[in-house]
Amino acid sequence: xxxxxxxxxxxxxxxxxxxxxxxxxxxxxxxxxxxxxxxxxxxxxxxxxxxxxxxxxxxxxxxxxxxxxxxxxxxxxxxxxxxxxxxxxxxxxxxxxxxxxxxxxxxxxxxxxxxxxxxxxxxxxxxxxxxxxxxxxxxxxxxxxxxxxxxxxxxxxxxxxxxxxxxxxxxxxxxxxxxxxxxxxxxxxxxxxxxxxxxxxxxxxxxxxxxxxxxxxxxxxxxxxxxxxxxxxxxxxxxxxxxxxxxxxxxxxxxxxxxxxxxxxxxxxxxxxxxxxxxxxxxxxxxxxxxxxxxxxxxxxxxxxxxxxxxxxxxxxxxxxxxxxxxxxxxxxxxxxx
Amino acid sequence: xxxxxxxxxxxxxxxxxxxxxxxxxxxxxxxxxxxxxxxxxxxxxxxxxxxxxxxxxxxxxxxxxxxxxxxxxxxxxxxxxxxxxxxxxxxxxxxxxxxxxxxxxxxxxxxxxxxxxxxxxxxxxxxxxxxxxxxxxxxxxxxxxxxxxxxxxxxxxxxxxxxxxxxxxxxxxxxxxxxxxxxxxxxxxxxxxxxxxxxxxxxxxxxxxxxxxxxxxxxxxxxxxxxxxxxxxxxxxxxxxxxxxxxxxxxxxxxxxxxxxxxxxxxxxxxxxxxxxxxxxxxxxxxxxxxxxxxxxxxxxxxxxxxxxxxxxxxxxxxxxxxxxxxxxxxxxxxxxx
Numbered sequence: 001x002x003x004x005x006x007x008x009x010x011x012x013x014x015x016x017x018x019x020x021x022x023x024x025x026x027x028x029x030x031x032x033x034x035x036x037x038x039x040x041x042x043x044x045x046x047x048x049x050x051x052x053x054x055x056x057x058x059x060x061x062x063x064x065x066x067x068x069x070x071x072x073x074x075x076x077x078x079x080x081x082x083x084x085x086x087x088x089x090x091x092x093x094x095x096x097x098x099x100x101x102x103x104x105x106x107x108x109x110x111x112x113x114x115x116x117x118x119x120x121x122x123x124x125x126x127x128x129x130x131x132x133x134x135x136x137x138x139x140x141x142x143x144x145x146x147x148x149x150x151x152x153x154x155x156x157x158x159x160x161x162x163x164x165x166x167x168x169x170x171x172x173x174x175x176x177x178x179x180x181x182x183x184x185x186x187x188x189x190x191x192x193x194x195x196x197x198x199x200x201x202x203x204x205x206x207x208x209x210x211x212x213x214x215x216x217x218x219x220x221x222x223x224x225x226x227x228x229x230x231x232x233x234x235x236x237x238x239x240x241x242x243x244x245x246x247x248x249x250x251x252x253x254x255x256x257x258x259x260x261x262x263x264x265x266x267x268x269x270x271x272x273x274x275x276x277x278x279x280x281x282x283x284x285x286x287x288x289x290x291x292x293x294x295x296x297x298x299x300x301x302x303x304x305x306x307x308x309x310x311x312x313x314x315x316x317x318x319x320x321x322x323x324x325x326x327x328x329x330x331x332x333x334x335x336x337x338x
Numbered sequence: 339x340x341x342x343x344x345x346x347x348x349x350x351x352x353x354x355x356x357x358x359x360x361x362x363x364x365x366x367x368x369x370x371x372x373x374x375x376x377x378x379x380x381x382x383x384x385x386x387x388x389x390x391x392x393x394x395x396x397x398x399x400x401x402x403x404x405x406x407x408x409x410x411x412x413x414x415x416x417x418x419x420x421x422x423x424x425x426x427x428x429x430x431x432x433x434x435x436x437x438x439x440x441x442x443x444x445x446x447x448x449x450x451x452x453x454x455x456x457x458x459x460x461x462x463x464x465x466x467x468x469x470x471x472x473x474x475x476x477x478x479x480x481x482x483x484x485x486x487x488x489x490x491x492x493x494x495x496x497x498x499x500x501x502x503x504x505x506x507x508x509x510x511x512x513x514x515x516x517x518x519x520x521x522x523x524x525x526x527x528x529x530x531x532x533x534x535x536x537x538x539x540x541x542x543x544x545x546x547x548x549x550x551x552x553x554x555x556x557x558x559x560x561x562x563x564x565x566x567x568x569x570x571x572x573x574x575x576x577x578x579x580x581x582x583x584x585x586x587x588x589x590x591x592x593x594x595x596x597x598x599x600x601x602x603x604x605x606x607x608x609x610x611x612x613x614x615x616x617x618x619x620x621x622x623x624x625x626x627x628x629x630x631x632x633x634x635x636x637x638x639x640x641x642x643x644x645x646x647x648x649x650x651x652x653x654x655x656x657x658x659x660x661x662x663x664x665x666x667x668x669x670x671x672x673x674x675x676x
Contacts, residue, residue, distance in 0.1 A: 122573040135510055138518040172473055172561040180476040180558045204562045205569030220518045221559050223510040224542045228566035231543030235460040236574045239606060243599040254595030257588045261581040268577060 001030040001053045001071045002091015003291045010090065011038040013298020018044050020299075021306055027084055029071035050074050056291075060094030064102055072096065076103035079284045086285035086305045088276070090293050097136055100279040100286035107314075109321035112137050113281030114148045114219065115288075116155055117226055118274035121210035128274055129207060130156055130214045131170075135223035136279060142185035145169070145216050149190045149198070150320065151280040152214035158311025159304060160213070168202035168212035170221060176200060182218060190216070204228070233269045272297035275304030284314060339368040339391045339409045340429015341629045348428065349376040351636020356382050358637075359644055365422055367409035388412050394629075398432030402440055410434065414441035417622045424623040424643045426614070428631050435474055438617040438624035445652075447659030450475050451619030452486045452557065453626075454493055455564055456612035459548035466612055467545060468494055468552045469508075473561035474617060480523035483507070483554050487528045487536070488658065489618040490552035496649025497642060498551070506540035506550035508559060514538060520556060528554070542566070571607045610635035613642030622652060 001007060007030055014026050018041075028035060029050045039045060050071035054063045067073055072091060076099035078084040087104060089096050097115070106113060114133030121127035132148050132155075133140065149167050156165035169187055171179045176187060178201060190198050202211045204225045217225065240262070244255045255262070267273075275297070276289035285308045289301045308314070339345060345368055352364050356379075366373060367388045377383060388409035392401045405411055410429060414437035416422040425442060427434050435453070444451060452471030459465035470486050470493075471478065487505050494503035507525055509517040514525060516539060528536050540549045542563045555563065578600070582593045593600070605611075613635070614627035623646045627639045646652070 122577050138510060138516075138521075170562060172476060172558055172565075178476075183476075183558075203565050203569075205565035205572075207566070208569055208573040217562075220510055220521075221562050224508060224555075224559050224563050225566045227510075227541050227543035228545070228563045229570045231541075231546055232567045232570035233574055234543075235546040236571055236603070236607070239460050239603055240578070240599075243602050244596060247596065247599045250595045251599055254592040254599070257592030258582060258585065258596065261585040261589055261592075264581050265574070265577055269574070 001034075001050070002089045003289070003293055005292070005294065006090060007031075007035045008038055009293060009295045010298055011035060012295030013293075013302065014045065015040060016295065016299040017302035021302070024302070024306060027075070027078060029075045029078075048074065054092050054095045056092050058092060058095060060092065060098040061102070063092070063095050064098040072099055073103070076100070076286075079104050079286075084284075085309055086287065088285075088287045088289070088301060088305060090289045090291055090298070093135075093277075093288050096286065096288050097279055100282045104282045104284050104286055107281055107283055107317055107321055109325045110151075110281035110317075111147060112140070112144045113279050114144070114151065115277050116152060116280050117277045119207070119226070119229060119271065120268055120274070122208040122268065124210055127210055128160070129210060129212065130160075131207070131217065131222055131226055132214070132280065133217060133219035133222050134226045134277060135219050137219040139220070140182065140218035142182055142189055145182070145186035145218060146189040146193070147281070148216045149193070149196055149214070151317065152216060153196060154313055154316050154320070155278070155280055155308075156213050158313035158316070159307040161311075162213055164197040165213035166199045167196050167214045167216060168199050170204060170215050170217035170225065171201035172203070174201045174203060186216070230271075237266065237269065273300050275301040278304075278308070281317075283318075285309070339372075339388070340427045341627070341631055343630070343632065344428060345369075345373045346376060347631060347633045348636055349373060350633030351631075351640065352383065353378060354633060354637045355640035359640070362640070362644060365413070365416060367413045367416075386412065392430050392433045394430050396430060396433060398430065398436040399440070401430070401433050402436045410437055411441070414438070414624075417442050417624075422622075423647055424625065426623075426625045426627070426639060426643060428627045428629055428636070431473075431615075431626050434624065434626050435617055438620045442620045442622050442624055445619055445621055445655055445659055447663045448489075448619035448655075449485060450478070450482045451617050452482070452489065453615050454490060454618050455615045457545070457564070457567060457609065458606055458612070460546040460606065462548055465548050466498070467548060467550065468498075469545070469555065469560055469564055470552070470618065471555060471557035471560050472564045472615060473557050475557040477558070478520065478556035480520055480527055483520070483524035483556060484527035484531070485619070486554045487531070487534055487552070489655065490554060491534060492651055492654050492658070493616070493618055493646075494551050496651035496654070497645040499649075500551055502535040503551035504537045505534050505552045505554060506537045508542060508553050508555035508563065509539035510541070512539045512541060524554070568609075575604065575607065611638055613639040616642075616646070619655070621656075623647070 025044045027046045029048050032049045052067045052070040054070045054072050079087045080103045115136040116132035117134040156162045276287040279286040363382045365384045370387045390405045390408040392408045392410050417425045418441045453474040454470035455472040494500045614625040617624040
């Protein structure tokens, strides 16, 4: 029920995905009266009535605690109870993150789940990069940034099929001695883990050039960088359009001749093909697509979720972090014996 | 001597500015043998020999302390001694910031000087906005962000002639309760000062749309956002160029028809007309223009420095912060008497 064009575009995307992915089943939570007439074919689509709805003005944690019959809480509860494998919404981001943390629950050993976003590498045809934390936490610790490097690595491997993803740490200079206290500490932790293909510090100006596959940042800076990239791309495209519109007859003719080129640029910068933002570090994929998502974005996001599940991302996370915990416990008790 | 095209472009810009601003005198520090032949007319230009030079690989603080005969240290010392009113360089940014802090010196009452950058408002014809701290400090306190709001206010008034500049706080949401601990605290301090026209939290995606005149940020996030905006604008323009080049005959014809429009966009995004980044909170303007600056940028930066001096920015800073200090001391001793 969440998003600007729900439930229409959700149903569209689900039906396209259902037709392509024959092993996927869908459970839609929401207002049956609104959703039912939109479905063309109910094959592998179950509709569950939800009497309430969390809207954009709801305070996230409060809404998750109080609105037990909302589509979001009901869907998250189904994931918690093992009745569904992943949670997907185009609604209130804060509420979805709260549902992920409070209902789906953290993986043992993870300090703070982080949100991973996917952005285009502009200089290449079909590359992209991941940024996390892109906004789940406003305050972060070095240990958490280190965990984001690990989570990002497994994500890039499962979903994008990159064998040894290049992990970079977002910083205000590329030299190892640069940065805030937080980043200096995180740099040491990540560099010390030889299982990570760490390319060191990266600057935000080089991200769209594909300087690495996964960029680790604290959630405050990551969010600011994500929105700066989105805002700048949109402003420049807007400026281009306006300038052409005001360029008279020759401008319009030029634009006509360049129509397909300009369309290519727009589609390159269009993030819908990269799916949604994923809360990593919880027990199942919890995925947020943009409120303005169309059916295509919904379809791509389902494809992205399928990759996470097919790529065994969650079992890999869980195994890794529980092994780490056991190791830490063993070394603790060893130290205690000494 | 600093920058990719020094001393050629520096001399070009200085001569243009000298011809326009008849009350400005210039002292150039550097290698006389290189600079002298470039000067067409020595009117109001004094050349002082500097035997050393700080280059891009020098460690900033160490270079300022050791290279006493470098052009940067000699120029900063002249400002310190009152022989010059402002310090301008296209060289090593870190070294220039260190020269500002260690030689020119902080204004009494200022905790940490911050770097202010100027960026275009894309949706308007000739508007711009200021971002500070854009990278002088990697770690900040709330009190420092509050001082940036004040410094930014005086800067926008002096240099850009804005009577009551709209000050925004960079955050990951516009609601007052959003943000990191640092930002929540800074928000309270800024909002409590009624001399500031505070528009509240602003998001990085809205900056190029002119959501405010001055954006306050911690130096780590400010730097990341600045570089994300620069990098994205440059990537999109690059993508545009490549796509058009690959679009065959019709693409080339279209580009020809749109030549002046595309030129307009490039010039809009070109930051040279906005001058350099200024270290605010030190006793004189300390200004850094891009290493790749051409003569035009050098000229604009001198114009910008002249506005700071004509607009009485420094006397205003000093008066304000010393009055604040006296007030704080008075209330301290009052409390002590109780």
